[in-house]
Amino acid sequence: MCGIVGYIGPRRAEGVLLDGLRRLEYRGYDSAGVAVLDSGDVAVVKAAGRVQDLADRLSRRPLKGKSGIAHTRWATHGEPNDVNAHPHVDCGSSIALVHNGIIENHGALRRRLEEHGHAFRSETDSEVLVHLIEEYATGDRPFEEALVRALKDAVGTFGIAVMSLKEPEVIYGAKRGSPLVVGLGNRRDEFFIASDPAALLAYTREVIYPDDDEVVRLSVEGVETFSLDRVPQEKSVESISWSLDEIERGRFPHFMLKEIFEQPEVVVNAVRGRLDAENGMAVLGGLRDVEERLRGVERLTVVACGSACLAGAIGEYMLEEYAEIPTEVELASEFRYRKPVLDPRREAVIAVSQSGETADTIGALREAREKGVLTLGVVNAVGSTIARETDAGVFIHAGPEIAVASTKAFLAQVTVMALLAVFLGRQRRMSRVMGGRICREILALPEKIGRILEQNDRIRSVAEKYAHYSSALYLGRKYNAPVALEGALKLKEIAYIHAEGYAAGEMKHGPIALLDSSFPVMAVATRDSVFEKMKSNIEEVRARRAPVLALATEGDEEMYRLADDVIYVPKTLEMLSPILNVIPFQIFAYHAAVARGFDPDKPRNLAKSVTVE
Numbered sequence: 109m110c111g112i113v114g115y116i117g118p119r120r121a122e123g124v125l126l127d128g129l130r131r132l133e134y135r136g137y138d139s140a141g142v143a144v145l146d147s148g149d150v151a152v153v154k155a156a157g158r159v160q161d162l163a164d165r166l167s168r169r170p171l172k173g174k175s176g177i178a179h180t181r182w183a184t185h186g187e188p189n190d191v192n193a194h195p196h197v198d199c200g201s202s203i204a205l206v207h208n209g210i211i212e213n214h215g216a217l218r219r220r221l222e223e224h225g226h227a228f229r230s231e232t233d234s235e236v237l238v239h240l241i242e243e244y245a246t247g248d249r250p251f252e253e254a255l256v257r258a259l260k261d262a263v264g265t266f267g268i269a270v271m272s273l274k275e276p277e278v279i280y281g282a283k284r285g286s287p288l289v290v291g292l293g294n295r296r297d298e299f300f301i302a303s304d305p306a307a308l309l310a311y312t313r314e315v316i317y318p319d320d321d322e323v324v325r326l327s328v329e330g331v332e333t334f335s336l337d338r339v340p341q342e343k344s345v346e347s348i349s350w351s352l353d354e355i356e357r358g359r360f361p362h363f364m365l366k367e368i369f370e371q372p373e374v375v376v377n378a379v380r381g382r383l384d385a386e387n388g389m390a391v392l393g394g395l396r397d398v399e400e401r402l403r404g405v406e407r408l409t410v411v412a413c414g415s416a417c418l419a420g421a422i423g424e425y426m427l428e429e430y431a432e433i434p435t436e437v438e439l440a441s442e443f444r445y446r447k448p449v450l451d452p453r454r455e456a457v458i459a460v461s462q463s464g465e466t467a468d469t470i471g472a473l474r475e476a477r478e479k480g481v482l483t484l485g486v487v488n489a490v491g492s493t494i495a496r497e498t499d500a501g502v503f504i505h506a507g508p509e510i511a512v513a514s515t516k517a518f519l520a521q522v523t524v525m526a527l528l529a530v531f532l533g534r535q536r537r538m539s540r541v542m543g544g545r546i547c548r549e550i551l552a553l554p555e556k557i558g559r560i561l562e563q564n565d566r567i568r569s570v571a572e573k574y575a576h577y578s579s580a581l582y583l584g585r586k587y588n589a590p591v592a593l594e595g596a597l598k599l600k601e602i603a604y605i606h607a608e609g610y611a612a613g614e615m616k617h618g619p620i621a622l623l624d625s626s627f628p629v630m631a632v633a634t635r636d637s638v639f640e641k642m643k644s645n646i647e648e649v650r651a652r653r654a655p656v657l658a659l660a661t662e663g664d665e666e667m668y669r670l671a672d673d674v675i676y677v678p679k680t681l682e683m684l685s686p687i688l689n690v691i692p693f694q695i696f697a698y699h700a701a702v703a704r705g706f707d708p709d710k711p712r713n714l715a716k717s718v719t720v721e
C-alpha cells in the first residue's frame with residue numbers, strides 16, 4: 109500500500125506534492141520521491157526514509173515546475189532505498205511514473221523489455237510500467253495510446269500517475285484494483301490526483317472517482333476520463349464530507365478496527381500470484397534460490413515474539429501435519445540465549461516478524477546464522493533487517509500496520525505459514541489433490557472473513573457485556589490453542605484485562621481452580637477433530653459457574669445450550685480455522701478496550717516494533 113499524489117496548476121508543484129505526501133504517510137513510509145516538469149526537463153528527487161527526509165533533500169535543490177507527481181512507498185518488491193523509491197523514469201528520462209499496487213507479470217515484462225534494450229535501474233515491479241510505456245511511445249504515436257497499450261499488458265493492480273515531456277502540460281492517471289481519486293481545484297484552474305482524498309483535502313473537496321481500467325487526463329483545461337479502449341467516460345463530481353482524520357482511518361474510529369476490516373483484502377494480497385490450485389501448489393518466488401536445499405530439510409525451528417510467535421505456533425501444527433517436518437516454535441528471546449543445538453545439514457530456521465526489526469528475533473536469527481543454518485523470513489516490511497539477513501523468505505504483503513496491536517499482519521503471517529506448508533508438503537508426500545483442496549479453501553477465506561466482519565455490532569455488544577470483568581481465560585485445542593493465546597494477548601494489550609490463554613487440555617492441571625462466576629471463559633469450540641474434547645471442557649467450566657463465550661461453527665445450534673454467548677464463524681479446513689477464529693477475538697478485544705475508555709491504537713507501555721531487548 110503506497111501513497112501517490114499529482115498536481116497541475118498555477119502553484120509550484122513541489123509544495124503541494126510534499127503536503128500531499130505527508131497526508132499519505134500512513135499508507136507507506138519507507139522512501140519517497142517527486143518528479144516535476146521543470147524548464148523542459150523531468151526533474152526527479154528521491155530519498156529513502158520518511159517524507160521529511162525528502163523535504164530536507166528538496167530544500168537543498170528546490171524544484172520550480174508547476175506540474176508534478178510524487179510517491180511515498182511501502183515496499184513490496186525491492187528494498188527501501190533511493191533507487192527503488194518512486195518516481196521511476198524511462199531510459200530517456202522523459203517519462204516519470206508513480207505506482208501503488210503489484211504488477212504480477214513484472215518478471216516476464218522485464219525480460220521482454222530488457223531484450224529490447226531497456227536498461228532498468230531498480231528492483232521494483234513498478235519500473236516495468238514506465239519502460240513499457242516508453243516501448244510503445246515510439247515515433248509520433250500519441251502518448252495516450254502508448255499508455256493504454258502498456259496498461260493492457262500489465263497483470264495485477266495499479267493506481268498510477270504518469271507524465272511525459274511529450275505532453276508537458278498533462279498528467280495522466282489510471283487505476284485497477286488500487287484506489288485513485290481526482291481533485292478539481294475550486295477555480296477549475298488546478299487539478300490533483302491521489303491515492304485517497306487525504307492528500308487533496310487542503311485544496312478541494314470536489315472530486316471524481318475513476319473506475320477500474322479507466323484513465324484520467326489532467327491538464328489546465330480540465331479533466332477527461334476514458335476507458336482503456338479510449339472511449340470517453342462521463343464521471344459525476346462528488347463532494348467529500350469526511351474529515352482528514354476519517355479519511356486516514358477510512359471512517360473507522362481507530363486504525364486497529366480499519367486494519368481488522370482490511371483482512372479479506374490482506375489474505376488476497378498475501379496469496380496473490382502464489383496459489384496454483386489446479387496443480388495443488390504454492391508458488392513462492394522468494395524461495396526459488398533455496399528450493400533444493402529445502403527438499404533436504406528434516407527439521408524446522410520457528411523463532412519470533414508476541415503475536416508473530418503465535419502465528420508461528422499455528423504454523424508448527426500446519427508444517428507437521430501437512431509437510432510432515434518436525435517443527436518447533438520458540439520464543440526468540442529464549443532461543444537466542446539457550447545455546448540451541450542445530451544441524452546446518454538438515455535444519456532450517458524461520459523468523460516471523462511484521463516489522464522485521466524486533467531485536468530478540470534478530471538476535472535469534474543471528475544465532476542460527478552463526479551455526480550455518482538455512483534461514484527463512486516471513487516478514488511484512490520489505491528491506492527490514494530480518495528480510496535482508498535471512499537467506500530467503502516470503503513477504504506477507506499486509507501493507508503498513510499502524511495500530512500497535514497486530515491483527516492483519518498476524519492473519520497474513522498465518523496465511524503465509526499455510527502457503528509454506530503446501531510448498532514444503534508438495535516437495536514431500538502431500539498429494540496434488542490435498543494441495544489443491546487447501547489452495548481452494550484459502551481462496552474461499554476472504555468471503556468467509558467478510559461474513560465474520562458483518563457481526564461487528566453483535567460482537568461489540570458481547571464485548572461490552574464482558575468488558576467489566578478483571579480476568580478472563582481463553583481456551584483452545586490443537587490449531588486453536590495458539591488462537592486462545594492470541595485472543596488473550598489482544599485483550600491484555602489493549603483492554604488491560606488480565607487474560608490467560610491456555611491449551612484447553614491443561615485446564616484441569618491448575619487454571620480450573622481460578623474459575624467461578626466472576627471469571628469468564630472464551631472457548632474456541634468450532635467443529636474440528638478436537639470438538640468433543642472442547643465440549644467437555646466447556647461443560648467442566650459451566651460446572652464452576654464461569655460465564656462462557658464460545659466460538660462455534662455456523663449451524664451448530666448445540667452450542668447455545670452450552671455457552672452463555674456464542675459467536676458463529678464459517679466452516680473451513682481445521683488447519684485454516686485459526687485465520688477465521690482469531691477475528692472475533694480481535695473485534696472483541698477492540699470493543700472491550702473502547703468500552704473501558706482506552707485508545708486501542710496506542711496501548712500504554714507498548715511500541716509497534718520492539719527494537720530493543
Ligand code: AGP
Binds near residue numbers: 413417462
Ligand atoms: C502483537 O499485538 C504485539 N504488538 C507484539 O506482540 C508483536 O507481535 C511482537 O512485538 C512482534 O513484533 P514483530 O512481528 O514486528 O516482530
